Amino acid sequence: MPFSKRILVTGGAGFIGSHLVRLFVNKYPNYQIINFDKLTYAGNLENLKDVDSAPNYVFVKGDIVSINDVQEVFENFAISDVIHLAAESHVDRSIEGPMDFVMTNVVGTVNLLQAAKESWKEGEHVFHHVSTDEVYGSLGDEGFFTEETPFDPRSPYSASKASSDHFVSAFFHTYGLPIKMSNCSNNYGSHHFPEKLIPLMILNIQNNKPLPVYGKGENIRDWLWVEDHVKAIDTIFHNGTVGESYNVGGLNEWTNIDLVRFLCRMMDEKLNREKGESEKLITYVSDRKGHDMRYAIDASKLENELGWKPSITFEEGLEKTVDWYLNNQEWIEKVTSGDYQSYYKEMYANR
Ligand code: NAD
Ligand code: TYD
Numbered sequence: 001m002p003f004s005k006r007i008l009v010t011g012g013a014g015f016i017g018s019h020l021v022r023l024f025v026n027k028y029p030n031y032q033i034i035n036f037d038k039l040t041y042a043g044n045l046e047n048l049k050d051v052d053s054a055p056n057y058v059f060v061k062g063d064i065v066s067i068n069d070v071q072e073v074f075e076n077f078a079i080s081d082v083i084h085l086a087a088e089s090h091v092d093r094s095i096e097g098p099m100d101f102v103m104t105n106v107v108g109t110v111n112l113l114q115a116a117k118e119s120w121k122e123g124e125h126v127f128h129h130v131s132t133d134e135v136y137g138s139l140g141d142e143g144f145f146t147e148e149t150p151f152d153p154r155s156p157y158s159a160s161k162a163s164s165d166h167f168v169s170a171f172f173h174t175y176g177l178p179i180k181m182s183n184c185s186n187n188y189g190s191h192h193f194p195e196k197l198i199p200l201m202i203l204n205i206q207n208n209k210p211l212p213v214y215g216k217g218e219n220i221r222d223w224l225w226v227e228d229h230v231k232a233i234d235t236i237f238h239n240g241t242v243g244e245s246y247n248v249g250g251l252n253e254w255t256n257i258d259l260v261r262f263l264c265r266m267m268d269e270k271l272n273r274e275k276g277e278s279e280k281l282i283t284y285v286s287d288r289k290g291h292d293m294r295y296a297i298d299a300s301k302l303e304n305e306l307g308w309k310p311s312i313t314f315e316e317g318l319e320k321t322v323d324w325y326l327n328n329q330e331w332i333e334k335v336t337s338g339d340y341q342s343y344y345k346e347m348y349a350n351r
Helices: 015-027 067-077 091-096 099-119 156-175 197-206 226-239 256-270 300-306 314-326 329-336 339-348
Strands: 005-010 031-037 057-061 081-084 126-132 179-184 186-188 211-214 220-225 245-248 253-255 282-285
Touching: 005 015, 005 067, 015 031, 015 226, 031 067, 057 067, 067 099, 081 099, 081 226, 091 099, 091 156, 099 126, 099 156, 126 156, 126 226, 156 179, 179 226, 186 197, 186 226, 186 314, 197 211, 197 256, 197 314, 211 256, 220 226, 220 256, 220 314, 226 245, 226 300, 245 300, 253 256, 256 282, 256 314, 329 339
Parallel strands: 005 031, 005 081, 031 057, 081 126, 126 179, 179 245, 186 220, 211 282
Antiparallel strands: 220 253
């Protein structure tokens, strides 16, 4: 039987992308899932070992910055829909070198939009653009980001994502391309590359290495389990209104220092360490340039209109995450060999 949709998932070998691919391959055997990924340092096909022989899954190595690569995959697979996750995603790397972020996040997104516009002359299609709450800027003590909050990006990463969001919106208003958008808070979970706060701290606690907390550790992030994010994307992709954006978040705000302490306590127990032992590893280091103070999402549109809500508590999700890292040493060794060591040295050695 022919597939009812042929969905191009960009960045499907990354952290969130691999969770999304797994969900769609298993849940929708009548869809063909084409994972299109350049396999940068953040992309890893090991993340998809459990689905890579499924009959409705294909991997295509390609770069969204190359219009040829993009046009070819649209033609070869008669792509009917796009879920776009491919991006350069790490704020600290964007501070060191913004141009990769411009190329992949802005130029790459526009290439995909162009290819969709050229290919989709008739029939039903969806271009779902996955974005971040960081496009809204930084909050003080009060308030939440809603879908109406004006964009005010402050890091090169968030500026590139905001730009891509504007292009997606422009293709809807100008050409009527059937787009949907979601802006999500910080994700955590398995297969997360250990440059981001939670997996980096888990690995360092395990290895008795210093825990580098930026500034005073008072910055606040709103954490959501990655599996709940991909369920939100599923819901919006299928039931969201064309042309609209939806905020996704966990109502789960933590200061970085409280979160690191919480992780230390959880891991002391799991590693049979004495109470308080891991906390001794906490080391305050110089702050990130332009460090956004607080992110917090109001997800009531998604909850009220489409009935989505987070499925588990932060405590449960974090425990699953820590257990996954403790039980997947091979994955950790693979992603931390080679380039990771030099990245770590460059970022943290003289901080
Ligand atoms: P990630 O860095 O783990 O993965 C990115 C993936 O994109 C990798 O597989 C990489 O190989 C691929 N990629 C990068 N450049 C490419 C290119 N030029 N062509 C093709 N593939 C390329 O990122 P993630 O954390 O999984 O984030 C996925 C998306 O979700 C991003 O768009 C990000 O902005 C957004 N987002 C992330 C979070 C978060 O907390 N991680 C929160 C909200 C939104
Ligand atoms: P990160 O995981 O990089 O996500 P984002 O910057 O996109 O929110 O960082 C989360 C928070 O943790 C942020 O306030 C910066 C802080 N942080 C540290 O204190 N130490 C670290 O080593 C890292 C990577 C982040």
